[in-house]
Amino acid sequence: MRTSAFCLLLSAFLACTSRPAQQERLKFWGLGHEGEVVAQMLPEFTRRTGIRVDVQQIPWSAAHEKLLTAFVGEATPDVAQLGNTWIPEFHAVGALEPLDPFLARSTIRASNYFPGIWATNVVDGVVNGIPWYVDTRVLFYRTDLVPLPPRTWSDWLAAMRHVKTLRPNSYAILLPTNEYEPLEIMAMANGATLLNAQGTEGDFHDPRFVEAFRFYQELFLRGYAPVLSNTQVANVYQGFRDGDFAMYITGPWNVGEFRKRLPPSMNGKWSTAPMPSPVAGAWPGTSMAGGASFVIFKASQKKDAAWKLIEFLSEPAQQIRFYQLTQDLPAHRDAWNAPVVANDPPLAAFREQLEHVAPLPRVPEYEQIATAVAEDGEAVVRGRMTIEQAVADLDRKADHILTKRRWVLARK
Amino acid sequence: MNERRAAILFLLPALAVILLFFLLPVCASLLLSLTDFDLYALADIHNIRIIAFRNYSELLGNPLFWKALVNTLYFTVVGGPLTLIVALATALLVNTKVARWKPLFRTIYFAPVVTTIVAVAVVWKYLYHPRFGLLNRGLELIGIAPIDWLGDPKWAMPAIILLAVWKNFGYTMIIFVAALQAIPEELYEAARIDGANALQQFRHVTLPMLGPTFVFVGIITAIGYLQFFPEPYVMTRGGPVNSTLSVVMLMYEQGFKWWNMGYAAAVAFVLFLFIAAATLVQLKVQRASK
Numbered sequence: 001m002r003t004s005a006f007c008l009l010l011s012a013f014l015a016c017t018s019r020p021a022q023q024e025r026l027k028f029w030g031l032g033h034e035g036e037v038v039a040q041m042l043p044e045f046t047r048r049t050g051i052r053v054d055v056q057q058i059p060w061s062a063a064h065e066k067l068l069t070a071f072v073g074e075a076t077p078d079v080a081q082l083g084n085t086w087i088p089e090f091h092a093v094g095a096l097e098p099l100d101p102f103l104a105r106s107t108i109r110a111s112n113y114f115p116g117i118w119a120t121n122v123v124d125g126v127v128n129g130i131p132w133y134v135d136t137r138v139l140f141y142r143t144d145l146v147p148l149p150p151r152t153w154s155d156w157l158a159a160m161r162h163v164k165t166l167r168p169n170s171y172a173i174l175l176p177t178n179e180y181e182p183l184e185i186m187a188m189a190n191g192a193t194l195l196n197a198q199g200t201e202g203d204f205h206d207p208r209f210v211e212a213f214r215f216y217q218e219l220f221l222r223g224y225a226p227v228l229s230n231t232q233v234a235n236v237y238q239g240f241r242d243g244d245f246a247m248y249i250t251g252p253w254n255v256g257e258f259r260k261r262l263p264p265s266m267n268g269k270w271s272t273a274p275m276p277s278p279v280a281g282a283w284p285g286t287s288m289a290g291g292a293s294f295v296i297f298k299a300s301q302k303k304d305a306a307w308k309l310i311e312f313l314s315e316p317a318q319q320i321r322f323y324q325l326t327q328d329l330p331a332h333r334d335a336w337n338a339p340v341v342a343n344d345p346p347l348a349a350f351r352e353q354l355e356h357v358a359p360l361p362r363v364p365e366y367e368q369i370a371t372a373v374a375e376d377g378e379a380v381v382r383g384r385m386t387i388e389q390a391v392a393d394l395d396r397k398a399d400h401i402l403t404k405r406r407w408v409l410a411r412k
Numbered sequence: 413m414n415e416r417r418a419a420i421l422f423l424l425p426a427l428a429v430i431l432l433f434f435l436l437p438v439c440a441s442l443l444l445s446l447t448d449f450d451l452y453a454l455a456d457i458h459n460i461r462i463i464a465f466r467n468y469s470e471l472l473g474n475p476l477f478w479k480a481l482v483n484t485l486y487f488t489v490v491g492g493p494l495t496l497i498v499a500l501a502t503a504l505l506v507n508t509k510v511a512r513w514k515p516l517f518r519t520i521y522f523a524p525v526v527t528t529i530v531a532v533a534v535v536w537k538y539l540y541h542p543r544f545g546l547l548n549r550g551l552e553l554i555g556i557a558p559i560d561w562l563g564d565p566k567w568a569m570p571a572i573i574l575l576a577v578w579k580n581f582g583y584t585m586i587i588f589v590a591a592l593q594a595i596p597e598e599l600y601e602a603a604r605i606d607g608a609n610a611l612q613q614f615r616h617v618t619l620p621m622l623g624p625t626f627v628f629v630g631i632i633t634a635i636g637y638l639q640f641f642p643e644p645y646v647m648t649r650g651g652p653v654n655s656t657l658s659v660v661m662l663m664y665e666q667g668f669k670w671w672n673m674g675y676a677a678a679v680a681f682v683l684f685l686f687i688a689a690a691t692l693v694q695l696k697v698q699r700a701s702k
Contacts (some may be wrong), residue, residue, distance in 0.1 A: 065669045068669075092452065093451055094454075178653075366669075404450060
């Protein structure tokens with residue numbers, strides 16, 4: 001008697017609670033500034049679909065460990081923003097829902113995206129994420145010191161020589177010695193793959209990598225680039241304004257920063273250009289594919305609703321709105337035709353470059369290997385290692401870092 | 413017999429808790445440190461291998477570990493004594509007979525101890541701001557060029573030490589105050605009759621009477637400082653250029669950022685050995701001085 005009363009009470013309780021549950025609530029983890037502003041775009045999504053979204057904002061610096069711990073603690077959100085270099089890792093642990101079945105019946109098409117950017121989301125042939133915004137590096141330069149942006153490496157050297165003759169006490173280009181990006185971009189432009197095809201061993205002895213490394217070293221040997229790390233450059237914007245250096249390889253965030261931090265007298269005195277290529281006729285040279293993607297977690301119970309959210313935020317109109325809110329470059333090609341993006345001169349170089357980007361090796365360990373590249377790159381530039389030693393050392397370090405991966409793949 | 417049984421009965425809850433929440437996890441992590449538990453083990457538990465002491469040998473060959481160890485020793489060797497000196501000085505101040513509103517000052521000095529480190533970090537980040545910070549404004553007044561406190565690899569550690577000393581000295585001060593109050597007044601009276609001035613009284617009465625307290629706070633501070641983590645975690649994330657990376661920070665990054673749990677457990681055990689050694693040395697020193 002008492003138990004049946006209890007059941008009655010329980011079912012009444014469940015009936016009460018299940019009604020508001022019909023309005024679905026999605027958990028969405030957004031990172032940094034993007035997580036903050038995306039909330040402004042969601043009321044329209046709720047109005048259209050009736051799905052409510054709880055956005056949790058996570059600082060970039062803590063995001064990686066929060067996401068991993070959430071996966072281990074079975075507390076992952078339904079959808080999240082993921083830096084696209086992290087996708088191989090979350091794919092390897094089996095945290096991400098393969099998106100191919102969703103794509104098969106969706107308005108989202110791979111062809112709407114820049115191929116190199118799309119590729120960062122594909123690991124072992126599985127689509128793990130949909131690009132949200134994109135990022136790559138191009139050449140920022142001073143138009144008064146570099147009249148014509150270089151298209152080949154030999155043009156580039158000539159342009160640097162020109163800067164040096166104009167201003168013997170300044171430098172032609174800033175390549176912070178603790179950054180691996182400039183060296184890897186040059187290597188990728190030269191056709192180096194950094195790791196072997198299976199991603200199980202380092203491929204730094206590849207002549208294409210060695211050749212790019214020599215070119216990189218030469219820029220320092222000839223005094224075109226200062227031997228300075230990021231922390232030793234007090235203020236990049238000031239240095240650029242004063243003409244301490246005339247070129248800088250950096251990303252879209254610096255378009256806004258250059259506008260904000262350079263004095264009005266610098267207006268029209270700087271521009272952006274796609275990366276030069278090693279040989280003529282291959283311009284622009286390859287740069288690296290960056291940015292962030294949407295992912296759905298395997299543990300989510302609301303994958304269809306999550307996919308609807310991804311579709312909504314991937315609409316060109318929403319991509320444009322997001323660009324206006326954040327200045328993050330849109331991933332969807334159609335959004336690039338919008339006047340706010342298309343008529344912004346510094347962005348034209350990015351658009352061109354984005355058609356020529358390639359992902360870094362898609363293995364979970366790559367971030368550690370990239371750190372080694374930065375270390376050995378710096379050692380060469382500072383004369384502590386020869387290129388031959390550095391290349392052998394990089395192969396050894398990469399092989400060591402990938403030991404477990406080789407073993408796991410061999411067991412399969 | 414009955415008494416003994418009663419004693420065990422009384423101890424049992426505490427022992428059970430220690431067993432469950434201390435000994436078992438310690439044994440588990442010791443075993444963990446002999447495996448290569450990593451990201452791949454998350455995907456499939458069969459991806460764990462027992463690798464004996466390889467984590468330890470790799471750790472000892474990792475320059476980052478030595479960097480973290482040197483940083484940790486720097487923090488402990490500079491920050492520890494500094495904390496004790498500041499704590500003793502303030503304890504003497506709030507304990508002098510001429511001091512007024514003693515409870516108020518004790519509370520003020522103790523307040524940083526009970527304030528959460530995250531709130532403290534926000535305020536101190538403002539203080540250390542290279543352009544608008546109070547500290548650099550003060551330096552400007554006396555004609556010293558601004559210092560990028562948290563951005564310069566040379567200055568980041570002193571800045572963190574300053575913060576840690578400010579945050580922690582109150583706790584030690586309270587212990588010193590209690591110890592000072594336990595010193596019998598007659599000793600000072602006798603010293604005065606013998607013609608000892610204030611400095612001599614401090615040197616020959618106060619300091620010797622505080623001896624055991626020094627050992628206690630020395631050990632507690634050393635243990636705490638060897639495990640320093642929250643300060644760099646909230647202020648610098650170990651940077652710039654790893655200049656504030658501590659051993660616990662390295663362990664945290666290996667464990668929770670890269671999920672190299674086996675390796676992180678090895679870091680934890682090496683740190684444990686260091687703490688145990690530091691404690692033993694201090695106890696030996698105390699025994700030798702007796």
